[in-house]
Amino acid sequence: MRLKVLGAYGASDAEHNLTGYLIDDWFAVDAGTLTSKLSFAQQSRIQAVFITHPHADHIRDLPHLIHNRFAQSTGPLTIFAAREVMELLARDVFNGCVWPDFSDIIAPATGKPAVQYRSLTPGKRIVYNDIGITAVGVDHQIPAAGVLLEINGQSIVFTGDTGPTHEIWKRTNKMQNVVAVVTEASFPNDQQPLADETAHLTPHTFGEELKKITVDAPVYASHRKIPYERDIESQIRNLRDRRARVLLEKNYTL
Ligand SMILES: [Zn+2]
Numbered sequence: 001m002r003l004k005v006l007g008a009y010g011a012s013d014a015e016h017n018l019t020g021y022l023i024d025d026w027f028a029v030d031a032g033t034l035t036s037k038l039s040f041a042q043q044s045r046i047q048a049v050f051i052t053h054p055h056a057d058h059i060r061d062l063p064h065l066i067h068n069r070f071a072q073s074t075g076p077l078t079i080f081a082a083r084e085v086m087e088l089l090a091r092d093v094f095n096g097c098v099w100p101d102f103s104d105i106i107a108p109a110t111g112k113p114a115v116q117y118r119s120l121t122p123g124k125r126i127v128y129n130d131i132g133i134t135a136v137g138v139d140h141q142i143p144a145a146g147v148l149l150e151i152n153g154q155s156i157v158f159t160g161d162t163g164p165t166h167e168i169w170k171r172t173n174k175m176q177n178v179v180a181v182v183t184e185a186s187f188p189n190d191q192q193p194l195a196d197e198t199a200h201l202t203p204h205t206f207g208e209e210l211k212k213i214t215v216d217a218p219v220y221a222s223h224r225k226i227p228y229e230r231d232i233e234s235q236i237r238n239l240r241d242r243r244a245r246v247l248l249e250k251n252y253t254l
């Protein structure tokens with residue numbers, strides 16, 4: 001599979017982008033960075049987006065992606081999220097105040113709404129366009145779920161933002177042919193109390209999570225906070241686990 005990393009940071013400036021991933025050009029995970037790095041034509045090829053949680057750095061571009069879809073002649077965009085996450089998106093974002101609820105508005109180009117929502121029950125696998133999708137709850141400040149994706153015989157795991165967690169690793173360890181795990185390391189080790197308080201990982205706790213993962217696949221640290229990126233990167237390297245990698249904003253072939 002092809003993984004396009006549009007954003008690998010937990011903050012943004014001119015050279016760093018918020019969390020956003022695109023698989024095989026049509027399935028996105030998180031929407032911090034999608035419209036800002038994709039052409040109108042590339043956006044039209046996105047068929048679905050899985051949202052891990054409603055923090056602004058993971059949804060910034062989602063209203064704009066939906067708005068652009070409204071003007072495009074491709075079919076509706078499907079938004080996947082765990083049920084509790086979807087409830088927060090409906091209540092706090094697509095509420096007619098922050099942004100319209102485009103699932104209720106017919107797009108002139110297609111005669112259908114530009115978006116449809118699909119709430120997922122955590123732990124329950126569904127099949128969509130021949131890929132397996134399983135949302136699995138993680139441990140963050142607010143309701144949040146990562147996702148296990150099975151695509152053409154390969155599996156990939158995204159935790160989204162999380163502190164130390166368990167269930168998603170138990171599931172990961174049972175998956176076949178895992179080609180990558182994308183998790184986070186937001187703060188450097190000297191900010192462990194802040195990471196714990198805000199339910200994030202440091203390279204130290206990233207290393208503890210690695211011990212829970214038994215699959216032999218690269219485990220990427222994403223969501224680094226910009227001022228500490230150098231420290232975080234060297235601390236990830238110092239873990240001395242050959243699976244531990246820093247996620248870069250580039251295209252990966254897995
Ligand atoms: Zn975040």
Ligand SMILES: [Zn+2]
Pocket residue numbers: 053055140161
């Ligand atoms: Zn978050």
